[in-house]
Amino acid sequence: MDITINGEKKSLDGPLTVAGLLSVLALETRKIAVERNLEIVPKSKYNETALSGGDKIEIVQFVGGG
Amino acid sequence: MPVDSKKADTLEVAGRKLNSRLIIGTGKYETYEQNAQAAEAAGAEMVTVAVRRVNLTDKDKPMLVDFLDPEKYIYLPNTAGCFTAEDAIRTLRLAREAGGWNLVKLEVLSDQKTLYPDMEETLRAAKLLIKEGFEVMVYCSDDPVYARKLEDVGCCAIMPLGSLIGSGLGIMNPVNIRLIVEQSSVPVIVDAGVGTASDAAMAMELGCDGVLMNTAIAGARNPILMASAMKHAVMAGREAYLAGRMPKKRYADPSSPLAGLI
Numbered sequence: 001m002d003i004t005i006n007g008e009k010k011s012l013d014g015p016l017t018v019a020g021l022l023s024v025l026a027l028e029t030r031k032i033a034v035e036r037n038l039e040i041v042p043k044s045k046y047n048e049t050a051l052s053g054g055d056k057i058e059i060v061q062f063v064g065g066g
Numbered sequence: 067m068p069v070d071s072k073k074a075d076t077l078e079v080a081g082r083k084l085n086s087r088l089i090i091g092t093g094k095y096e097t098y099e100q101n102a103q104a105a106e107a108a109g110a111e112m113v114t115v116a117v118r119r120v121n122l123t124d125k126d127k128p129m130l131v132d133f134l135d136p137e138k139y140i141y142l143p144n145t146a147g148c149f150t151a152e153d154a155i156r157t158l159r160l161a162r163e164a165g166g167w168n169l170v171k172l173e174v175l176s177d178q179k180t181l182y183p184d185m186e187e188t189l190r191a192a193k194l195l196i197k198e199g200f201e202v203m204v205y206c207s208d209d210p211v212y213a214r215k216l217e218d219v220g221c222c223a224i225m226p227l228g229s230l231i232g233s234g235l236g237i238m239n240p241v242n243i244r245l246i247v248e249q250s251s252v253p254v255i256v257d258a259g260v261g262t263a264s265d266a267a268m269a270m271e272l273g274c275d276g277v278l279m280n281t282a283i284a285g286a287r288n289p290i291l292m293a294s295a296m297k298h299a300v301m302a303g304r305e306a307y308l309a310g311r312m313p314k315k316r317y318a319d320p321s322s323p324l325a326g327l328i
Contacts, residue, residue, distance in 0.1 A: 005122065006122055008122065025122060026125060031131050031136070031164050034163075061118065061129070061130075062116070062117060062130050062143065064091075064092035065116025065118075065144055066093040066144070066146060066232075066281065
């Protein structure tokens with residue numbers, strides 16, 4: 001299934017949840033936030049939120065800024 | 067702390083008590099390590115942070131949270147780079163999810179060249195954010211009318227610019243800053259424009275409750291030394307404000323007695 005993560009198109013084997021995606025990407029869930037098709041996915045819903053082809057995912061964190 | 071008062075002179079924003087009136091940004095430093103040293107030297111307890119995409123290709127990049135502990139510093143997520151209320155709200159919803167807190171810095175900018183705040187959009191965003199339960203510290207122009215409107219809709223701190231972001235031009239309109247200080251019942255924090263220690267002291271002498279700066283420290287030749295200078299300037303300015311300055315006079319007034327002159 002093709003999904004867009006942080007503006008980059010990726011092909012991933014489905015089915016996949018948000019938790020699964022973060023594990024595939026080897027991302028720590030500490031201090032990150034995930035948005036799926038402009039909707040926030042709360043941390044408590046990572047395990048039950050399934051991804052679909054064409055999804056646009058944003059994964060953000062805190063960086064230095066003024 | 068004022069010398070004549072036993073009471074701690076703290077800055078209170080949205081129920082949080084801070085001993086330091088200096089808030090610093092975390093951008094433009096050579097490294098996060100230098101950033102952490104500057105925060106320490108500044109005695110800062112609150113730092114602004116930006117929300118950006120996680121780097122998926124280089125996961126070994128250092129992370130801010132490993133250098134500036136969110137348990138030690140209050141993270142104030144900003145909306146830098148947002149030019150509409152919608153962008154700002156989207157960013158802060160993500161920030162709230164990432165960090166788990168409601169206190170945020172709202173800035174909605176108008177154009178890349180000046181980064182001047184778009185006050186109509188800022189006010190609109192502030193109203194929407196407050197409705198969603200955010201506690202909004204708001205970057206704004208030094209217009210007392212908009213400052214009042216922002217306070218009226220429930221912003222928890224008014225943060226007028228001294229001059230343009232990253233310009234280091236100091237406080238261009240001290241009269242307006244003073245007007246905003248006099249009319250506000252929430253903290254007023256000069257945000258942007260401070261270039262050197264005297265600018266920070268001036269903001270505090272005008273009666274501001276705090277100063278927020280980034281480039282003045284990060285862009286100094288020695289950021290850590292400048293962070294220390296800013297700490298002292300903010301404290302000096304605060305004490306001078308509390309002490310109440312002498313009136314200005316047009317002519318000399320001798321300090322030594324005239325009586326007994328030979």
